Amino acid sequence: MPESRSGRATYIITEMSAANRTIDLLLDYEDPYVQPLIKSAFQSRLPSGSYRLIDSPDEHKFGPLVQFRAYEALDFDKAVELPGILINAYVIRKALIRKHYLSTTVSNWVSKHPDSILKTHVEPSVEFELDYAEFLDDALVEAFELKESFEKNEGKKPQDREWWILKPGMSDRGQGIKLFSTEQELQEIFEAWEAERPDSDDEHEEDEHRHEEGERTARIRGGDARGDHEADDNESAPATDGGWGAIQVTHEKKEYIITSQLRHFIAQPYIHPPLTFDDRKFHIRTYVLAAGALRVYVYQPMLALFAAAPYAAPWVNADAESGGQPDLRAHLTNTCLQGSDQREGSVRAFWDLPATLDASNTPAAAELAGMPVDWKEHVFSQICTLTGEVFEAAARGMMIHFQALPQAFELFGVDYMVDARGDAWLLEINAFPDFRQTGDDLKGLVEGLFEETVDVAVKPFFELDGAKPEGTEQLRQVLDIDLGRR
Template structure:
């Protein structure tokens, strides 16, 4: 690998650039990287990603010593001869970003190959929080590398004393090189450059945590203050009328102060930065470093957009008279915000995004932000993005009851085959499990049968799910009453009912507190799921997006997702290894999802014929139809579709080895981020079709258009 090294502190110096040589030596010792060094010829901190317009850049060269701390030789006009090339460093009288730009384009030894990575730093001091990072020449140089087509890493060392401890800096440099190697080998597709901050503290080792952390968005009053020497000088009225002669000799600051110039001195409020970190919530980059950890922040090489789109009406009268408005109250950084903005602007160019209309308002926002008075009264001037009552679908024990009653009245329904045998358990504490099983006596009988089977793999397997939890919390597999009792006991281990803080904690293994949930369902586990060798023999479920409009049209979105478990599926003997059985995306981080392709589009699955995929899709559509039909006919209290509402639902299905589909759960406000960047078109298409099928007809009237991607099932 070929690395370009630069910084904003300049060549090695005890005063301004004490860390750079340590990094070079760590790279030499721990890697086989080819290195090119291009540095500013003097300190250029706080300059960001600037270039000095019109400046002619001059290169000089120095010979770096073999030993850290020894004297640098040079500078020289030309590359010195008879010197080990690795010790020849280029200096430029430009900014850090200029060093990167010229270094990448003109200072590269072709025998080393093109530059794979620009490393800027280590900076003499941290570059955490918005106040430091946005002005950092270190980050600016790495960002310039990204904008020139290379990967970039900005490295900064957070010191707590200006007294350098060589062993600490050397260890920090070793860890930095190790971390940089890991980031480069597993580069996130959505990242242009990384900012790394390493605390210079005793005890740094391979056990030091490195944590992905967002930038703390802090603020301050300013970085300058009036210079008292200039203020104290007596300024007469006549002084203000004396022009500056264009050819006069330049004055020193002291002379300018004496002559009455208005002057300001450099005085950043560093104390305010520290206070903002201490006052912040845990998790940001400044907080992470103060905990003695290494912060890692993935950045885009651009100013972040807010996601706000659409026309700004300058005619105040016209704006006030806008009859229609698309009110978008989700955060501008939310996944759906730019998608709705661009689709509304495309299909409804005369409907302003972000404002209410005087006659009609379509509102997309979080559930608690909706106007329930207007929804409940079926106000024809207001259209919301959620129904008020939909527990019959989104609460697991309600869904189980809804489907059970519908199946009893409709024995021909596909739900008789696709919804696993389900039992409800209601208990406040683990000690009441026995009483709860008396109510679910059929489940007790099934579990007692398992007790008579000696070999665990021959027993029928069951899955426990808390009714109101998400993100796989509390989901467990079991086959006997004793195992079920042990699960509930484990939920309450270490829980002190008198400790308010403990009440808020979840254990590290997706646990729950029984008394907070109370309602659970137990279902027969589908232990022979469809497994595809082309996808690592991992279990998967299908996420189907469903759009319900008014009272009630139901559409199934054709672009479905296949979400895979983190590990290869195993026999039922491995019931305690949930990573083989559960396919929830929350069980792995975003980097793992992208790197291991744990989310795929259903129609792109390898190992299934097109006709088989069509069969699965047809069965899913039939299930969706009967699920919503059940909700509207069986439990009319807990599912009430409204004429002035629509809602997205995420339905999860499991496909077994015989291509039968099994409904797992129904989610409101589904997590669209799990598609990632590669599959973003899936959600873009859903939003665009929704605007055409639900939003535009409500504003304009007329027939609802046919859609190739939204299949109407009810």
Template structure:
């Protein structure tokens, strides 16, 4: 019986790699035009037939239905806060920067939002009395945005007000969202405050580890399966800021020294990505062990404290992009969790990382799942000898919400 596969990832870099991995183990796969009768659905979120998968527990989806507790910044923070309240000794207590939430519709309501987030207001007021080089800095992030949209640095209430004022001004001009600047870099996208409403402000990590005087973060591909096993792909990436590191200021012209999002670095993008194990990061084995602990704990936090916003399914898996920052003292901090990560940022030179990731997903998750439902896997001696790049970091027995 051939495996019916609905494959529609809509990305010419990614989709051939997924198809190759599927055909490696199921060479007689039948690729179908929708997910209604498919055994395996591997497509963009909006194209998945969730009703069909929920009605047929022997089919497999490439995404959970609801996982806001992980992928929305505000929900992620609440997951961590709830978990660490019950588990004060959790590693998450140390690896999440101090975070505050802000909710407002327009810039003029910032004062009201700061009344609610009074601890942030107090810290910003104390900053006023300090010299600029002794202030604590904060990074503003819209809860639902990606691709570095709306991310800004600030240290005082006036600077934060100026940021929101600039958002309101930009929303009146509908022309410039995706244009390039004079250097070929993407302009930082505008946001409309009343469409976002929820923001977080995190204390900026003062002393990030630098390589060649550039800030970077680690992108770990994390695979969650069922209810719930969590794996970290051992082949991780270092994603570098485009410009040399400078001390933080509220000037948006220095953001390319602080933002490590490769999507805003169209010029020279291939130089912004490096394989973690080939990098000059010190004590890589210890760093990887810390990452396993952090990732396992944050997925457990979402599953056990925010089950309404992270609903696990026995017949679903999903690949996330988890971003982490290493400080100069070797502390690992969690930045964010991304659904449907941008695999293209890996580039042609490191495309094998993605190819091996998909093969490991097939070997570890897809094939064992379908073997229990009567689909035979074709396995060669090459497959048996090929290294599995997925490392199990958490195995929970939570109950699927559906």
């Protein structure tokens, strides 16, 4: 028998007959909402007797193994070194899940493929880094698009200006997002954040103590609610030097948070007017499965997540208490920012939205003239094309920052917005999406996603009966490329 660890595993696996192979399932997602759904999906879709549930990595001695765990708990080394081990996350995928990296991914791809759909369905981003508000002018030296916009907006009324949305590059759950149209407004945003920084180490330590005691202190993560908790896919977080890194703010007190990672920012033109229902803006949460190197699938059952307040243009209803900022409840559609009393009806099944549109569905009714009759199919078709294109852009154009592995699969939460013309716009891509946003009423949608994932990603890897690598009616294949990785 070969002496090497990998050779020994190869011998054992290849010598076992397919009929006698038992797959060890290490299912430990650490989320009470998701965990029973994952377990149920494997039990219902895998052939009886083909698997064994285990509770610890130590229980797996050799042979096939599925690790379906939280990102930080995955044994990536074991998956790379040994055959027959399948994991539920890629090691490196920041080309997709970091906002500033995603911006670069799209920009590089469009420069080489000027006819790409990404050119007209992803707002171009202006990236900059900033530690202190007083250095904003220096940070914007190369932000030519912003500078040009500020000059054009000078002297204009708010309704005549071009508006921008500011996003921290490594934030999630809508944290730290602001709207602005002038350099002065942008300056005031950063000054307001800086004013909230603790004045002493004692105050900072007190904030840390509150967090440890269980106060709902929000933290910026690399993915959605979960994901790459390290700064840059297993790289250490940047050291804080007393800049934004000293600020921590809780949900109860403020609408934003700052951590040591909050120094990368992107600004994008704000998409206005949006498509609305019941006068509320919404975005579409699309669940996307990536498998191996590389197949990508879009889950046809999608969610529509609605804002907490009626939509108004960004120059309307500015909140005096927030330094003239618009009422962000009308603009931010992430339900994580909404109280329990506001979430009722905020999450709906996309395909249950009204089939017909009229003037009430947008502040600019004239925009609806070009909207296809079957608008939902039109939007879904765009989402499928966009999703396949952006994953290919990352896989081919940003190979260092998105490394697709044959022995991995991963579920992403991809967010799109629909404007008044029916155009879908890619907003962001989240690793380890917060499935709990779906709620109890639509939990079956998430359960179906895991069941389809077993058929499309798990069974093909182990060559089991019922494998559907080409996708299913609900999990539509949008990309199938060979990156030459074995």
